[in-house]
Amino acid sequence: MAGHLLDESARGVFIIAATPFADNHTLDLRSLERLIGFYIDAGVHGITILGMMGEAHKLTYDEARLVIQATLSQVAGEVPVVVGVSSPGLANLAALTSDAMSLGAAAVMVAPPSGLVTDEQVEGYVHQLCRAVGEEVPIVLQDYPQATGVHLSVSVLNRLIDDLPQIKVLKHEDCPGLGKLSRVRASAERDGRRRIAVLVGNGALYYPLELARGADGAMTGFAYPEVLVEVYERFAAGREEAASDLYDAYLPLLRYEQQPGVGLAIRKEILHRRGVLACPTLRPPGARLDALDHAELDQLLARLERRVAGGL
Numbered sequence: 001m002a003g004h005l006l007d008e009s010a011r012g013v014f015i016i017a018a019t020p021f022a023d024n025h026t027l028d029l030r031s032l033e034r035l036i037g038f039y040i041d042a043g044v045h046g047i048t049i050l051g052m053m054g055e056a057h058k059l060t061y062d063e064a065r066l067v068i069q070a071t072l073s074q075v076a077g078e079v080p081v082v083v084g085v086s087s088p089g090l091a092n093l094a095a096l097t098s099d100a101m102s103l104g105a106a107a108v109m110v111a112p113p114s115g116l117v118t119d120e121q122v123e124g125y126v127h128q129l130c131r132a133v134g135e136e137v138p139i140v141l142q143d144y145p146q147a148t149g150v151h152l153s154v155s156v157l158n159r160l161i162d163d164l165p166q167i168k169v170l171k172h173e174d175c176p177g178l179g180k181l182s183r184v185r186a187s188a189e190r191d192g193r194r195r196i197a198v199l200v201g202n203g204a205l206y207y208p209l210e211l212a213r214g215a216d217g218a219m220t221g222f223a224y225p226e227v228l229v230e231v232y233e234r235f236a237a238g239r240e241e242a243a244s245d246l247y248d249a250y251l252p253l254l255r256y257e258q259q260p261g262v263g264l265a266i267r268k269e270i271l272h273r274r275g276v277l278a279c280p281t282l283r284p285p286g287a288r289l290d291a292l293d294h295a296e297l298d299q300l301l302a303r304l305e306r307r308v309a310g311g312l
């Protein structure tokens with residue numbers, strides 16, 4: 001990547017950061033500082049803030065700007081920081097983009113808003129988006145139809161990549177999506193298309209398989225970010241079996257953390273137990289773990305500790 005801006009060479013693990021809150025649901029900036037340091041110490045290749053799992057939709061504009069400012073000030077260019085700016089309105093999206101880029105963000109991440117049904121509508125929106133933020137701003141285009149209801153076909157993605165050079169990264173979260181990832185890579189090679197980076201999400205549920213199909217890394221969250229990093233590093237070094245062995249050891253916990261509705265509460269609880277977050281609170285509306293959830297988590301963590309005790 002040239003300078004601090006994200007480009008098509010993006011690789012590795014861009015961790016989706018949680019947003020810490022205190023018991024009274026106010027922003028916890030001390031925990032945010034510990035969290036960002038924890039991610040950097042884990043060896044992540046980049047950080048993404050204000051994503052869907054960062055509870056961005058629960059923050060005021062001023063709170064979002066405060067999270068951006070605090071994160072970028074702490075990171076100080078050590079790794080690229082991507083800022084989620086998705087919003088139903090382009091004016092709000094453009095304003096937050098302007099603030100983020102002026103503070104030193106490497107790119108912004110955008111998911112098309114719900115309500116876009118046809119290919120023409122999707123393409124039209126993404127072109128409008130790029131004009132609104134300015135052609136100099138690198139875009140991470142999030143393809144997450146399970147949450148947005150917006151489907152990006154491979155043909156639409158290819159046209160957008162051809163038409164809009166500022167799209168640098170595809171955040172691939174369509175599910176089932178392994179075939180789609182293969183078609184994106186195969187069509188680019190066949191047609192001589194610009195190769196953009198593909199970073200995968202979905203809580204890394206299909207991570208080693210996606211790396212084998214041409215993904216360049218992950219842009220997702222997990223309470224053990226160092227594991228996502230090590231899986232990537234092993235795979236990049238040609239040690240695919242060793243990467244899968246490590247991944248398999250953590251898969252029961254990763255799967256448990258990926259439960260719809262309650263997954264973020266589980267992730268925050270683990271980060272709290274690891275001493276990173278002072279409080280595992282989600283800002284309302286948000287799930288809370290009950291006694292059975294805590295008991296299950298205790299068992300999963302104990303099993304994980306036994307499994308990794310001898311090294312992997």
